Amino acid sequence: MPKLTIARVPLGGKRVFLRADLNAPLEGGAVSDDTRLRAVVPTIQMALGAGASVVLGSHLGRPKGKPTPEFSLKPIAERLATLLGHDVPLAPDCVGPAVEAQARALGPGQLLLLENLRFHEEEEANDDAFARGLAALADVYVNDAFAAAHRAHASIAAITRHLQPAVAGLLMERELEALGRVLGSPARPMLAILGGAKVSDKVTLVEHLLARVQAVAIGGGMAFTFLKSLGHDVGRSLVEAEHVETARRVLEAAKGRGVEVLLPTDTVVAERLDSPSGRIVDVARMPAAEMGLDIGPRTVERFTAAIRDARTIVWNGPMGVFERAPFAQGTMAIAHAVAGASAFSVIGGGDSVAAVNAAGVADRIGYISTAGGAFLEFLEGRTLPGVAALTDV
Secondary structure, eight states: OOBOBGGGSOOTTOEEEEEOOOOOOEETTEESOOHHHHHHHHHHHHHHHTTOEEEEEOOOSOOTTSOOGGGOSHHHHHHHHHHHTSOOOBOSOSSSHHHHHHHHTOOTTOEEEOOOGGGSHHHHTTOHHHHHHHHTTOSEEEEOOGGGTTSOOTTTTGGGGTSOOEEEOHHHHHHHHHHHHHHSSOOSSEEEEEOSSOSTTTHHHHHHHTTTOSEEEEOTTHHHHHHHHTTOOOTTSOOOGGGHHHHHHHHHHHHHHTOEEEOOSEEEEESSTTOSOOEEEEGGGOOTTOEEEEEOHHHHHHHHHHHHHOSEEEEESOSSOTTSGGGOHHHHHHHHHHHHOSSEEEEOSHHHHHHHHHTTOGGGSSEEOSOSHHHHHHHTTOOOHHHHTSOBO
16 A cells, blocks of 8 residues: 655654664664664654654664663764764653653754664553654654664554654665565566575575465475475485475475575585585485585576566575685575666665675665665565655555
């Protein structure tokens, strides 16, 4: 259902509560990867430029409902100030009289960053009283935190009962448009590329996509559970024994729908994850003492051919243990193939995004989602609380 967006509401003279996902990694007390911060900058700039003041809220890490110095947003404020080109004051808390006074004192074009929302256990509990406290800080609610939209938390869901309109920020709007394009009326044929370790993490996604895709390419550790279901001996490769029957059921469902499922035909094996090198073997002749840690070159060729034929591609999960150089070639090859395709491509999940960045092809991907869990749940067809809470058009 279409949602109201920030571009469609008057912001001049308003205080905007902007829920962002500023949950960035820290090293040595400083932000080590500012991707999520940069992603929300356009929405901040748009609101400030329209004459609004902005009260910015986010979580950071897992402080378990109490103030924890290591999870303070101070490093976030410092890095955000650099990105915006002006000071970003940090409030001492996210609710309460002192914070309300700071918010009321903001003038047009001014910004206040709230301290970590998860310093209060009421945030993750979606507590209504806590949500009212957040709502008291502003006149308009903007959610630009798609990566947290699958969480029914107070600053994402309950707050919208007390603060209207509740609109999508620029990042949220882009996410919904890109993923909606995949699930709505995608150009066909559509290919899903799925990797990562476990079938259990992706089975709902696979089942939901079977009604939409024409082909599925499966790599990573999860491929070995599928191969096991076909009777292959996969040596010491990762297998979820309790999901072998699940994998068999998925393959049968795909066959019934006429969906082609591409599984590895060769793999790079080694005895250990920290082995300095691997060797290529056919999946029909995997050694009992070794494990598959990457897709092999024949599999890369087969997957690449499917990528060339596709008009829409959705990718989640690496093809192997790509963070280790001996087992990264498969994932890197797929990243280059997707980047070179004529298809509209959407990539989500931390490992997949890291892979296209490492391959140097991020600027040639149709859309790179900032989300992991929310990306998967949206493609699984689930209702995301943070999206459902936004005002309908």
